[in-house]
Amino acid sequence: MHRRITVPAALGAASVMLAIPASAASPSTGAPGIGDPYYPAYGNGGYDVSHYDLRLKYQPATDRLEGTATILARTTQDLTRFNLDFLLDVGEVRVNGAKASFATSGEHELEITPKSPLRKGTPVTVVVRYSGVPSSEQAYGFTSWHRTPDGGVAANEPEAAWWWFPSNDHPLDKATYDVSVQVPDGTQAISNGTLQSTVSRLGWTRWNWRSDKPQATYLATLAVGRFDLTTGTTEGGIPVVNAYSKDLGARDGAARASVERTGEVADWLTGYFGPYPYNALGGYVPNTDTGYALETQTRPFYSPRQFANGSNVSVVVHELAHQWYGDLVSVRGWKDIWINEGFARYAQWLWSEHEGEGTAQELADYTYASHPADDPFWTVRPGDPGPENQFDIAVYDRGALALQALRNEIGDEAFFTLLKGWPQKYAHGNASVADFRRYAEEVTGRPLDALFDTWLYQPSKPAAPAARAAALATASDAPAQPKSWKKIAATNDVHEH
Numbered sequence: 001m002h003r004r005i006t007v008p009a010a011l012g013a014a015s016v017m018l019a020i021p022a023s024a025a026s027p028s029t030g031a032p033g034i035g036d037p038y039y040p041a042y043g044n045g046g047y048d049v050s051h052y053d054l055r056l057k058y059q060p061a062t063d064r065l066e067g068t069a070t071i072l073a074r075t076t077q078d079l080t081r082f083n084l085d086f087l088l089d090v091g092e093v094r095v096n097g098a099k100a101s102f103a104t105s106g107e108h109e110l111e112i113t114p115k116s117p118l119r120k121g122t123p124v125t126v127v128v129r130y131s132g133v134p135s136s137e138q139a140y141g142f143t144s145w146h147r148t149p150d151g152g153v154a155a156n157e158p159e160a161a162w163w164w165f166p167s168n169d170h171p172l173d174k175a176t177y178d179v180s181v182q183v184p185d186g187t188q189a190i191s192n193g194t195l196q197s198t199v200s201r202l203g204w205t206r207w208n209w210r211s212d213k214p215q216a217t218y219l220a221t222l223a224v225g226r227f228d229l230t231t232g233t234t235e236g237g238i239p240v241v242n243a244y245s246k247d248l249g250a251r252d253g254a255a256r257a258s259v260e261r262t263g264e265v266a267d268w269l270t271g272y273f274g275p276y277p278y279n280a281l282g283g284y285v286p287n288t289d290t291g292y293a294l295e296t297q298t299r300p301f302y303s304p305r306q307f308a309n310g311s312n313v314s315v316v317v318h319e320l321a322h323q324w325y326g327d328l329v330s331v332r333g334w335k336d337i338w339i340n341e342g343f344a345r346y347a348q349w350l351w352s353e354h355e356g357e358g359t360a361q362e363l364a365d366y367t368y369a370s371h372p373a374d375d376p377f378w379t380v381r382p383g384d385p386g387p388e389n390q391f392d393i394a395v396y397d398r399g400a401l402a403l404q405a406l407r408n409e410i411g412d413e414a415f416f417t418l419l420k421g422w423p424q425k426y427a428h429g430n431a432s433v434a435d436f437r438r439y440a441e442e443v444t445g446r447p448l449d450a451l452f453d454t455w456l457y458q459p460s461k462p463a464a465p466a467a468r469a470a471a472l473a474t475a476s477d478a479p480a481q482p483k484s485w486k487k488i489a490a491t492n493d494v495h496e497h
Helices: 009-018 249-259 262-273 313-321 338-354 360-370 393-410 412-425 433-444 449-457 464-469 485-489
Strands: 047-059 064-075 082-085 089-095 101-105 109-113 123-132 145-148 151-154 175-184 188-190 194-201 204-215 222-225 227-233 239-245 281-285 329-331 429-431
Touching: 089 101, 089 109, 175 188, 175 222, 188 204, 188 227, 239 249, 239 262, 249 281, 249 313, 262 281, 262 313, 262 338, 262 412, 313 338, 329 338, 338 360, 338 393, 338 433, 338 485, 360 393, 360 485, 393 412, 393 433, 393 449, 412 433, 433 449
Parallel strands: 047 175, 239 281, 329 429
Antiparallel strands: 047 064, 064 123, 082 109, 089 123, 101 109, 145 151, 151 222, 175 204, 188 222, 194 204, 227 239
């Protein structure tokens, strides 16, 4: 659950003006957008990244970041020029060892012209040397870099990479990562994956992290500050590293009481979603004033505000569910956000059932009855909500309603077969809402067009007959509020930015 929920009108307009469809780019120029209609200028065309090696130096006192990014890629067309998404100041670019010319354009485009044209299907090594103060940079009127009293944090959706490394910033282009960060002694640098080593010399400590499974760019994270690290192991043998700012104050206990259950929750989720897909696990709580949480791969980001009213394991359930639904299987396009959020919300409903605080059916009944027919909640279509509603509460709650309707339609055995089979079918790849519908029809052997259309695409409240067919209570039934409702609702402010 996350981030920048209200997409400024200027963002949509600016994106459209800046974007050039792939078909409009010359045959030898990589398109400045990957082709996502929600964010036309995000990502780039002409190449596919396989690995990012990021070697960074960060000074918390000044928020100055210096970096060398080595990007391994393969061209998907002949290229005389290509783009990266980036905001900081670039000092030098090399392509296959030779200096390349570069320029900036639009809000976040770095245009690179290699010394020699690149042939389609060839491996490419791009080295970018850069520096800057991330907190001083904005694009489209916002920032995804969060300055803290003792450092900074990069975490946002659908974009965060621009503020700390150059990239092909769209979930369609996943890659593996090595992130090495030099910080002053006494300061910690937290990132994704496994901690390979820490090396101290002359007042600086270098933290070396590795993510060896494909990872979307928005799921890469960096947090620098003074943290207390805890370690453990899940029952399944996955190492857990959690990190808590040393300046959380009164929220420290509630944060730890929630995030320290990460291993337990991950083990529980394997019963529904299959084996945990990575070799590292954890979470971190920096001292930020943001309100959202984010499923940064293997190590979710949590705002201290999530624990302002006490512990809340439900938000941990949500972000860990994303490790399968959103991280392992990522959206094909940002319109497919239901694949992430509807399922993560439903995991919270299943946890409620597990804790004896209300069944998924009771939560579905209450959700349905809580929104009258004229509530704008029903005008948002979870299957294609539009960029302005991408993280609207309806994508989460109406999205979970759709899953309960599907469960009631096909029965528990088929439903839970779907939940476990889907992450395996598209593991480390991308998929769409349409792909999920087709997969559900394959598994069940029955047409599901009407059900998906009713619950995901119609901009109106499903009528009482449809709700009764899905075993959902009508508004007149006035079901009792499940005990877990307030805990789940307390995570709703993560939609605000």
